[in-house]
Amino acid sequence: MKSLGRYLMFMGRLFVNREPFKVYIRLFFDECILIGIDSLVIVIIVSIFIGAVMAVQTAVNLVSPFIPDYVIGQIVREMTILEVAPTFTAIVFAGKVGSNIAGGLGTMKITEQVDALEVMGVNSASYLVLPKVLAGIVMYPMLVVISAFLAIYGGYLAGTLAGFLTEQEYIYGIRVDFMEYTAFFALLKSFVFAFLIVSISAYKGYHTEGGALEVGKASTSAVTNSCIAVLIADFFLAQLLV
């Protein structure tokens, strides 16, 4: 509870006595590149293969004359949009971006760069963390959309190339009974997950005390805490919104 209180107070510091918005503009775009563009490769690789694995596993395990083949596409679509794209990508995102944020801020803290900002009269928490949070909230949903598209495409490649179903069946499967709400739900989750991952990682990094060993611990703690928070939030969002 003490940590939760400190985390909430830290979040409050981002918006109180912040610098003028023009100061954040360049920082925001720099963070968009670091958080979004630099995460593209890992998201592309993971998404294509996860989509392919889902298609193959579904095809292998749902062999029945009563279940049409296009259901493979339907299942891949539903799993991808509802869970794999927002949640699985969040775990990857926490590993890549969360550890990077915690490590970077932790190093700044122990090398007194954060103190240097404070001495200059800068609200260091706001200056260093707010652009990251905003960039995460803007870029992560885009990564989720890309991830969903590529996972479904990975399923298509695996399903058709392995001969489990035809192109027409897969495309029919991903279109049949589609509810737009699932896409809205996935995007809503992605905003929440992005906020949690970036803010928890920043909190862990910003409160690093000690030396290089503690920076490593902060990075690890940032990833594990972010993943747990994402899974808990996933459960509650599912309860509230499905």
Add this chain to the structure above:
Amino acid sequence: MIEIQNIEKSFNDKQILYGISAVFEQGKTNMIIGASGTGKSVLLKCIVGLVPPEKGKVLYNSRDFYQSNREEQKKIRSEIGMLFQGSALFDSMTVEENVMFPLNIQGEKMSANEKKDRVYFCLNRVGLENAGQKMPSELSGGMKKRVGIARAIVLNSQYLFCDEPNSGLDPITAIRIDNLIQEITHEFNLTTVVVSHDMNSVMEIGQNIIFLHKGYKLWEGSNTNILHTDCQELRDFIFSNKLMMEFNKQ
């Protein structure tokens, strides 16, 4: 001039500073000395506003820092330059960007060219006019300290704080940094406060010195009378430093 009155500070029920009062005069290099763990850096952080004390006042030309509102504190902070123990240069910025950072952040109404001129004036003053496009990782320890000094004076600061400015430097570079701090103090008429445990520095630049021992201020004077002190703890401190100096010479 900076005046501190009855500063007390503790961490987790452990008292670090006991009622420290002192006056740091303008145009002089004021030093806070003492062995490791005596509260020198904590006192410095209390003075610059990084660690608020539990009791006491910090007065910048009679303006009470901790009683000021945020705008007044920001104004005072714009008059402060600080050189950190590890230089604290921003890793992701070039030397030029590091030195320009306070000008950008304090919203100085200067054109880009004026800012650049000011940055290179400061870099030139510390002898690093050709290092503007280098990254901090490309600099030696002494060069980093000089960039830190350039960043500290770029806003025409009135107050310069240096936390162990020559730690990690070889003796010759350490003396150069000490001399640079003293020259800049006199040239710009700054109120300079240097935290150090190095007697070489004390004898070189210490015009007004306070000695801390276990969180208490035990002695105050200058480098001209420090060797004639009656304070036993200070004599022990000087003796231990002298032993180290002899050891280093051998």
